[in-house]
Amino acid sequence: MPVPPLTVLSLASALAYALLAYAHRSLSPVATRWALGCVWLLHLLTLVLMLFAEPARFGFAPALSVTVWLVLTVYAIESRLFPQMRARWTLAGLGTVAVLLAMSFPGQHYPELRSAWLPLHWALGIASYGLIGAAVIHAWLMQRAEKAMRQGHMPETAMPLLTLERLTFRFVGAGFVLLTATLVAGGWFSEVLNERWVWNHKTAFSVLAWLTVGILLLGRWRLGWRGRTAIRTLYLGAGFLLLGYAGSRFVLEVILHRA
Template sequence: MNLENIGILTFLLYISIALAQGFHLFGRLTFPRWQYRVGSFLALSGHGWLLYRYIEMPEGQNLYWLCMLSFTLWLMNIITLIASFRAQVANLSSLTFPLSAISLALVMHFAGSDIMDTKAHPGVLAHIFISMFAISLLLLASLQAIFMGLQNHLLKHHKPSAILHILPPLQAMETLLFYIIWCGVLFFSGSLLSGFFYQGPLLTSHLLPKIILALCAWVLLVSLLLGRYRFGWRGPTAIRWTLSGTTFALLSYFGTKALLF
């Protein structure tokens, strides 16, 4: 089977699971967990194979920003699938899978070239993986925050919805949100530290915007965790700070990458 056929099947799997999960959220379809897990495993297998073929080149690895964005979403889906065995996070796939399908289609049709032999520079390779894990976790946190915002809105305005019966209680959603943020901040801190060691001279026109945006994201997210610990921040405040920090983190990597390439 050629790459295009694998890409089409993976795209259709992602969209089908997302639609099924969306209908499940609104109480219009029963979607057993085993079906989500089997479908997710197949979609992730196809996505992973395609990424390998588009990233791994004879002369090195293609780190073009679209490839890295799709790789980040792939990691995020893996984290979600693994976490679904312990927590009710499968609903996030109704948002993450369409994004993954679109990113995969973009890679297959518009992938550029930004080749680097990362195997010859293990420190840089470690920095890239740590950064991708950090971004994946922060993206998950932002999607969790979006679901929390929807849930909070429905409860505040006393609007009956099947979503309220599918999602865990708001307090459990909030606890999960901060757990994901803690993990994301740990990896993001590791990404910043490894970047100082392996990204070369820092104060250059090439890296300065990325560093400033990354530091803004780190300050926002750490401030959120401190505010949670010291002042009990929660609800809309936690949602706003999560989305703001994640936006800066995404811009620090993909925004600067897209502008430079």
């Protein structure tokens, strides 16, 4: 029996991510960029086959896979502008897990969409996932750099803390805008489909994420929040956002076995 192309691409992407995570220290900067580009392309091809399959399928694992690919895209662009950034092994490890999860849990079938505009709601939500995810990666890099500086191990070629902080909040702001658009689109689709706004787990966690990220940006603007306070608030908001769709769908698909 022939192996489906999606399975082949998924295994190839996961293996490429794992090899990059394992060998990143021994690769030269040029070889690393080429390897990162190849893995990025393999993952993109996997996503194209997965998202445009017939019938359409989507769930928590494909959402995580798209999110990791978006974060990798941001990192690939930024690493050219800021060669000091070092998060390849972390992203490669996340990529391996995300691709294997999407292969194992492809999600729910959607033979017919209730609205032709529904994919826009999904796209906005996934894009907000990706931007908040990029902010979390930058916050983690900022924490690591701050710890190295306090211990006196900060290399001269390391990325400046203020630059990392500025990039973090740029991604937080962009993610907040898209998350706001996602919630507005969700309410609009409810009106178009003549449905009531349902306060389920997904809606509650998404609103909590929106409030938390909004408070973070307000605290940054009015009170100058930075350091541990800002990072912990960002992690909390990202946790709520993760639970909003991926967490809720994981419980339904894997634990409760419901569509």
